Amino acid sequence: MPPRVQNQLVTNTLLPYLSSSSTSTSTISKIPTQCSSSSITSTSRRTCRPFSSTVASQTKLRNEMFTWLNGEGAALKNHIPGSTNYLTQIKERDEQPVGRTRPFPLNQNFVSESILSEELRNEIYDRVVNQKKSVRAVSVDLGVDMRRVGAVVRLVELEKRQKQQGKSLALPYARAIHEMVPTTPLYEDTRDNRNRPHESINDLPVHKLTDPQIFYPVSESRQFNRVDAGRVFSAAPALENKQVNDAADPAEAVSRITQNPSHIEKVGKGEAEQQVLQPADARIPHPHLVAHERFRQSRPTEYREIFKAYNERLRQEETAEKERKRLAKERQDQQLTKVQPESSRFEFRFKDVVVSKETTGTDGRGSKAPGLRYGVPSYERKKGQVKIPTRVEV
């Protein structure tokens, strides 16, 4: 909706552009000015335009809005390169650094967080693709979440491809956004990126099992630690003494869990079967960092040793991850039969049908099993079926 212009203002601004020689324009320009002088005395606006049947164009609220936009709000019109320019700064006049990152004055809990700068993004890409470092190592070194590292690599790859193909890029737009939004720089000493990370890389997701509050009495003499708490939350029996002694080396125990996640103990029966809730040490994205810290705290001065042990731990973690991925792929390939006929663009993938209680159900009418089964109606073409895809395979 374009702003409706005020009559008086228009005539005033138009005056210099109108030729004074023509009589018609001069009369036109005169009438409203006379009216504007008379309108001071008269209360209603209608008197201004006696022959007009349309209502007055400017409401009180519109006037208010444009007064605000031209007054206080004018500061928000253009961005300030290198800093944010939010409404909160105007509303809360005290120059708090907090106000500079909050776009919404009423919402205390939402802050505009920084994005990766161009240099940092290129550095991530360089380390992963050219220097062949693992995503995990890059994530720790530059203080960026592992998922974000992966995404950055994908996006930069795509950007390079588009540049090669000569597709148009939105460069001025990108520059403007990077001026408006806070960015995390690539520090000259890249160790600063580790000390001042872009985001918290060790976020522990809150598990569903920890929602309820549980009253669980234990004797005062007992060391009730995170492992025990996890077992209580998942209603698993308490560990016996022997196992407790086994877990004397916590780093070893944690790496055993994180490197073989399929071997985690399970509780419950049938559909209710689930893994025992593991302690936070094992559930954070970088469990090897805990072991590293423990090692460092025990030998505070042996830097070389610490560095060596850290690299060794990182290597172990990576090999375990690779092995796990390889096995998963092998398993998937076993289940899938791929057929590609000659002179065909398509590859057909066949999967064996599993007839079990889980898929077809006890009566053979379960909806999860594939294929057309006698007596089981297909609702595919029925009204109200949602056809929006749920995933897009690359």
Added chain:
Amino acid sequence: MRNRATTPLSKPKLRQSWSKYNLFNLQRLRNPPTGSKTFFQQKWTAKSMARSYHGEQVRESQWARMFSRRIRSVVPMSPARLAQDDGSGMSAGRGAGVEGTKDFPRLTPFTQMTFAPLERRLDVAIFRAMFASSARQARQFVVHGAVTVNGKQMRYPGYLLNPGDLFQVDPERVMYATGAPKDKHERREGRIARKRSAEAQEAEAEAKEEGATEESGENKEAESEEQGQKKENDDPRETLKVLLAQAKTIMAGSKDVLPAKRKQELRGFQKAVKRVLSRSDSSTVLADNLESQFSELITLLKAKPAEKKDNKRPKRDQSSDETQNVSESASESATASESQPGEALTEAFRQAAENPEEEVDTSELTDEELDVLKRALVQMRDNPIDSTKPYATPWRPRDYMSAFAFIPRYLEVNHNICAAVYLRHPVARPGYSEVPTPFGEPVGTAAFAWYLRRR
């Protein structure tokens, strides 16, 4: 779908939009009064306020199905603290720790995350990535087929992104959505340009029909000859200097300079660059590709400071000998370019011809100057004046955009190619929520309570 997402001033409603009406409404937003209201009324107002912002394009029943009372949250952990203790200190004594917890962690704003499931929608995600100026516009982009998900066109704005999905919007659309609109003069220019191009096409078609291949070949030859002459005539160093001066004015351009004047400067610079290029390039093919043109120019510039000292003598001789020629060409260029910076350029040419001794010592290019020139050229190339575009050129962000400029952490955006990855679902963490909502905690909590369906 009819657009009901209006931004009225009476009975204000907040929308996912960057309009100034919305900004004004946001500015006067207050928490709704609760004193004389029943709990039901409080919840109702909160819910209707919140829903006018969050997914107003989604039907209420549809949203009610999407709502989840279980809200995702994370707790940032410190490996050092995890290494120090095994957590037994927390449960020591009578269960709350021996000394009691000293520092209370900040509360996690769960109820501010009520509308987190809607952030999964493709249209909302496009708006959050700042590819569109409103969620409605983002929706239009999707419906009109300008959006791909994982490289495949996706026409459903209600597609729920999965973690790891990469979505991309056509950069031209994004520039249009986020750029300042054309004013009426620019629109007129666009119309004229379109008309001209149509005429040129027609003429071309006619020429093709006649089969005038020989003539064009002749023309090309003549052109190249002319270029060769010019190359000999003009002193490239002088041109460079003027270019540099123009570049400086462009780069130093502040906001208080009139946009028209600024534009004129830019246009003059563009013309000057083109003139240099036409001289340096022998091949006419390069004239089409802006990228290669630019690289050509850059190489030309890079060569300059290096061979500066060697060239001094012959250049001066040339310029003193061929004063006549230079002034001729200068007058030519003056007639060709009517804008003032172009004239300044020709003026510089003339000066160089008249007193060459003065010019030689002042034409030293420092690295800084070279950098300025380079940046101006880059800007020229990236952000050209082009009246055929649907937005004001050179591109600049639309008004009041910075007040809404933020990118939530659950997206990783590459603005150069207008692509983004949906990393994960939005989560709450102590003190912070990731769902961008303009409403405060009272509204969020009441809206959450509404959808718990225990009214």
